[in-house]
Amino acid sequence: MTGPTTPSGPSGPSGPSGPGEGLTADDAVRAMLLLMPRVAARVKRTAVPEALAGFQLAPRHLSLLAYLVFDGPMPVGALAERLEVAHTTASLMVGDLTRQGVLERRPDPADRRRTIVSLTADPATRTAVERWLANGSASWQAAFAPLTPAERALFVRTMAAYEQGTATADGA
Numbered sequence: 001m002t003g004p005t006t007p008s009g010p011s012g013p014s015g016p017s018g019p020g021e022g023l024t025a026d027d028a029v030r031a032m033l034l035l036m037p038r039v040a041a042r043v044k045r046t047a048v049p050e051a052l053a054g055f056q057l058a059p060r061h062l063s064l065l066a067y068l069v070f071d072g073p074m075p076v077g078a079l080a081e082r083l084e085v086a087h088t089t090a091s092l093m094v095g096d097l098t099r100q101g102v103l104e105r106r107p108d109p110a111d112r113r114r115t116i117v118s119l120t121a122d123p124a125t126r127t128a129v130e131r132w133l134a135n136g137s138a139s140w141q142a143a144f145a146p147l148t149p150a151e152r153a154l155f156v157r158t159m160a161a162y163e164q165g166t167a168t169a170d171g172a
Contacts, residue, residue: 032162043136046062046132046135046136048132049128049131049132050128051124051125051127051128052102052125052128052129052132055097055100055101055102056096056100057097057102057132060093061093061097062132062133062136063083064079064083064090064093064094064097065102065119065129065132065133066133067079067082067083068103068117068118068119069119069129069130069133072118073116073117073118074116074117075108075114075115075116075117076090076091076094076105076114076115076117077090077114079094079117094117098117101120101122101125102119102120102125102129103117103118103119103120104117104118104119104120104121105117106118
């Protein structure tokens, strides 16, 4: 395979940039196989803000916190569904983050059997969580800005299909 799809360092993949130009499937696969490990490594290196350094937070907590920042308080079951984990797993994560003071749990006024989870009311912790998510959010905003809504939707569906394919391939 030859072609201008070799990732070219920090600026990203070089290659076709004119309207109507694209990649063969093989060239796209090659480019993504070279790019994804770098993306994963950068995401893993995302520093936890100093204000949260005392908490035991890991990248796996980012999705849970992102749902609460973007969608607001919700029941543990809804978090489990969105995170695509067992209710028990979500409960354990919520319990851990609650003990650390990152999250708060309260009974659902409409159904006392359910628990509503939210970010802590502590402004310093809330701000630190929002800042932790902000870098990724700003990067996605910049990446999606030049795309049409249809192109954005296609990208998100493609990434979801890739994630699902890797989950199937590794037996998850």
